[in-house]
Amino acid sequence: MRRLKTRSVAVVLAAVGVLAAGCTNAPPPEPGQQPAEDAPVSLPGEGVPQVTPQPTEMTRLGDDIAVHGTVEVIVDPIADQPTIDLATQVLRMAGASEVLVRQPGQRSPEADLRIRIGGRNSPMIVKGLQAMHYGAPANMDPESYVLAASGGEDPALIIGAGDPAGVYYGVQTLRQIASPGRIAGVGVLDEPAMPNRGAIEGFYGPPWTHQERMDQLAFYGDMKLNTYIYAPKDDPYHREQWDQPYPPEKLAEVQELIGQAQRHHVRFTYALSPGNSICYSDPAHFQALLAKLQVMYDSGVRDFSLPLDDISYTSWNCSGDQQAYGAPSEEAAGRAQADLLNRVQHEFVDTHPGSTPLQFVPTEYSDVEDSGYKTAIREVLDPRVLVMWTGDGVIPPRITVEDARKAEQVWGRKLFLWDNYPVNDFDGSAGRLLLGPYAKRQNGLSEQLTGAVVNPMNQAAASKVVEIGAADFAWNDEKFDPKRASRAAAEYLAGDRFAGGEPGLTADPKTADALLVFFDLNHMAPLASGSPWQDPAPELARRLESFRAGWQNGTRDQALEDLRRYARAIADAPEQIRRGAAADFVADSEPWLTATDRWGDALLATVDGLRARTDGEEGAARDAFQRAEEAADRAGALQADPTQVRPEGPIMLADGVLDTFVRRAPSTLT
Template sequence: MAALVGVALVAAGCTGGGEPEGGGASPTTTTSPRPQLPEGEQGPLPQVTPQPLAMNRIGDDVAVRDKVELVIDPMVAPQTVDLASRLLEEAGAAEVIVRAPGARVEDATLSVRIGDRAGATSAKELQDLGFPLASTEPESYTLAVQGGEQQLITIGAADPAGVHYGVQTLRQLTSEGRIAGAGVVDRPSMPLRGTVEGFYGSPWTQQERLDQLAFYGDMKLNTYIYAPKDDPYHRELWREPYPPAEFGELQELIGAAAANFVKFTFAISPGTSICYSDPADVAALQGKMQAVYDAGVRDFSIALDDITYTQWNCAQDAQRYGEPSQASAGQAQVDLLNTVQTEFVETHPDTAPLQFVPTEYSDMEDSPYKSALREQLHPDVVTMWTGDGVIPESVTIEDAQQAGQVWGRELFLWDNYPVNDFPASEGRLLVGPYAKREQGLHEHLSGAVSNPMNQAAASKVAETGLADFSWNSADYDPQRAWRAAAEYLAGDRFSAERAGFEADPATVDALLVFFDLNYFSPVANGSPWQGPAPELQRRIDEFRAQWSGGDRAAALEGLRGYARAIADAPEAIRAGADRDFTADSEPWLQATDLWGAALLATVDGLQARAEGNEPGAQAKFAESAEFAQRAGQIETVPGENEQQGPVRLADGVLDVFLREAPGL
């Protein structure tokens, strides 16, 4: 495919609300009831992303000061202890004393207890508060922040990942030396949530991958599928072992993934040259898997996308399976996948079921190929699907149900957004919201992953939406997640590089203006599934109505304010946003500089016209046209994307208005 994107959604049972702005229809299926939490004095709580299953205020905030004890049991991973300790220190603790359960630190002003939901560290406190016992489901946790005379924070979880996610939620409840008095009962609605590096063009660098894995830990994403199309050892040279230097980088990524509770899924794409009936090729495939299994990988994927079934790669396959066809290709792939599942996966301890990208990876239509796989593929093999098209306009419950019937199993969504490696995405930075994925899809899919852009840091905008959606699809709100991405990129991070809890409001606003200019999201034929610059379009429509209605002063004042916001956004982003995001976005920021100047010049021209100064108006319109021409000459970074060309943003909105404004 031009680009593969997968979003894994899996059932975990949550209740949902109505349809949020930009989202899909409300779920039609029944979900398990929302946990009932004890309630204290009401007050606003900070937004937590991903949205928890259940969260409300249970009492006063907790002050973090002086000496704090951090009580941990054996379930808690060292990296989680480190995260909790740094969080408390940054929040205001003069000293954090880490200890095992037992005698408490007498002069501690706050006790933080994290560990096994049923262990002595957590269970009694949660039960005394009237909390339901934390779920036994993987990655679930319960959190309680108790203010008052005895300040106490308790996190109980089902496993080490759940403990870590509880601390990540605690991070987002912290502001200005206080932790909000919240109660949370939480678990993911999908067991597989993350990204697949499956695009064409320049692969991510090692540093970008390490940064992504840290981001997944922040956002409770647990899956990274390593499948870069332009890694020769993934595809063309799949039989050959990775050279020592490249293998060393893989080992570093495997370790970083584990440290962030992310499943490093190793994908191999042998379809361009494999001989299905040759035992040597099957052995080579399993040998490649064995090498990374020995390095710690327990999740594997075989990608058979973007190949043809109109010819075989060897004469042996023609003898065994007959003439090339959909049916014979399906049979050959079934034999390969079943062999790998039974001979490798089932004989290697702790290995997850094999994942598979089929040659027919989209739509809901039956075929001889799908029939062969439906009838014979091992039931444990996880099959990926991109929706009703390679780049779908939406993903609905009905789509997932129909596709599941055709394939005979729940499917794992490979969502081709925000990938920008196909012709219609040329010149675009896709930072619109993650939208038009229907609430409740977790009940009909086995998981969801997003295929990102070559621009790794800029992909975090859509990845934040995917994280929010796949954690709690029933309550998903695209606009809420979109703003959360801006807040994260504006400083709401907690890392070794930038410890802190607050996003800079001016930077958030600038990012949202910039995101709007780059809202347009095309399907494969170039038509939009998300239209261009909706907020800018709203402002222009408002201007036109006021201008034509005779209130020209109000029209110019309103449009000038937003034009100034556009013109000022690039500098605000360069000064205050994540440095990697700024680097990824630089060509689009340069274009925004010029388009903002063009819009301001046009407003000046209209102002001059309103004042009866037509020569001044014409001069300003000419100045605007020059800025617009220069903006149109800015190009994407050579070699970074599969598709190269002029930078495009807000086209069909801003350029049209600038052309038409001199005639108003």
């Protein structure tokens, strides 16, 4: 893909104007600081607001634009109605009393501000950018856009793109540079690093509700994610009854999801998983498969996937396959699957206008070793088919560029990443809410992958924490910073959101800080074995280590004061989150919020006991330690609700860090 950073047209900057009040994020104050990672958090440049996903290039262009009175939005046909509606909503929330939408050539002499939105090469966009002395490529790749905003005596705001999705993404960026009363005076040149970015609903256990799926699709639009793969294991017509038509009421639900995806520029990818019962050589089965895909095509779907994961190739489903491909083996399974996929690509996808290349999840999806199965796929499968891969392991501790290169060699093509994080449907994740950052995915993977989707948790709203990081990575992995992405997730859930609950242009900082404390307590991310690939509660662990050092070196008063401040932040975080965060996130997180309440009380009581001990009041210390033990026992008794998550188990929160300190401190800190 051509990258904007290599463009030959120079960006000519206006004089640097006043800072964008209300738009620039500052580092979070103590005690709710970001969980520690290897690299420091990257912050925007002077006067430049934070935008997520992080743009390819953003710079201060001029003064902020004051928003008030009548705003006129001149749009050409490239902007669809959802884009116009979003722009109107943003401008009203920013302070416009009236928003007038006009076509090029129409003008209102009474407008206080005019905004132009259209194709990059339309006359009004070309002239507008020239007048602002802002250069941008004339030919822009799909989903790319340019935004130029500058206030002063003659304020102007221009959004230009090469396709409707790019225009929509430009307006999503407008949403993030707007604050009450103003729009930041910045120039943005932006394009995605990966062409396919999003989520695959492919987990086991309690399914998302229809409303949660609708909300997720709107949220993907907010985050410039363009792919949703519909593969819910709870849908029998996706897997067990793949060859049966949907009942009318179920089909109507799926069609509503398809329409929601289209409104938010998300490609609804319909996945059909026939591997447990299909007879590859049976013409009737092939026709049943095509009939199922045809219904989805007629409903508006243009993206299709055939997952053949989690099946066996030690036996055939019919005697005809034995005759056609020989005895069951990994190589025979590969040839049979490749033949099926090629027929679907050639006889369905190629004959249905607008369809994108077929997607496929192989039976061997989680390693970089060659095999007879991979050899058959490599030699037989149409090179256009997108092959999905989970990294080197079903749940890998990291995903590197070298891993992806090795996988490309054995598959004979660049791969589409199915990232099994933050999914929590396996035994090693029992009792956990996975809110750690999207991390240990190497910068540069965008050059090696055809795209990336994450497999979320049973808890849809809580999955947004990692989904925001994944969106940031897939859009601009070159500048990706896990800490910055986690902060962005906290701010989104704390009020700076459109899809998740009531809309807003600014986040509540107290709620965002409380969420960061909560994210840290739920930072641990397990491998299939249950051992961590992201450590539990690194920020709390750092503070406890600092406390122990102070206790040992004689600065006990200061150490106790510092630890009590953070213990209070833990104890207060749940109520602040319940008051200020998105309601669906609170509902998803309630068992872990309750655990945080109790562990916060336990930590506060432990600090009180240590304070009493330093003051020589051993009786008061014993009483405080007893309160801490009782609170810890109440926390440990909490169980995950099996109707909400699979697998269920005791609620896990900062285990090995918080519980260890509370239970050992009375006997080890004397």
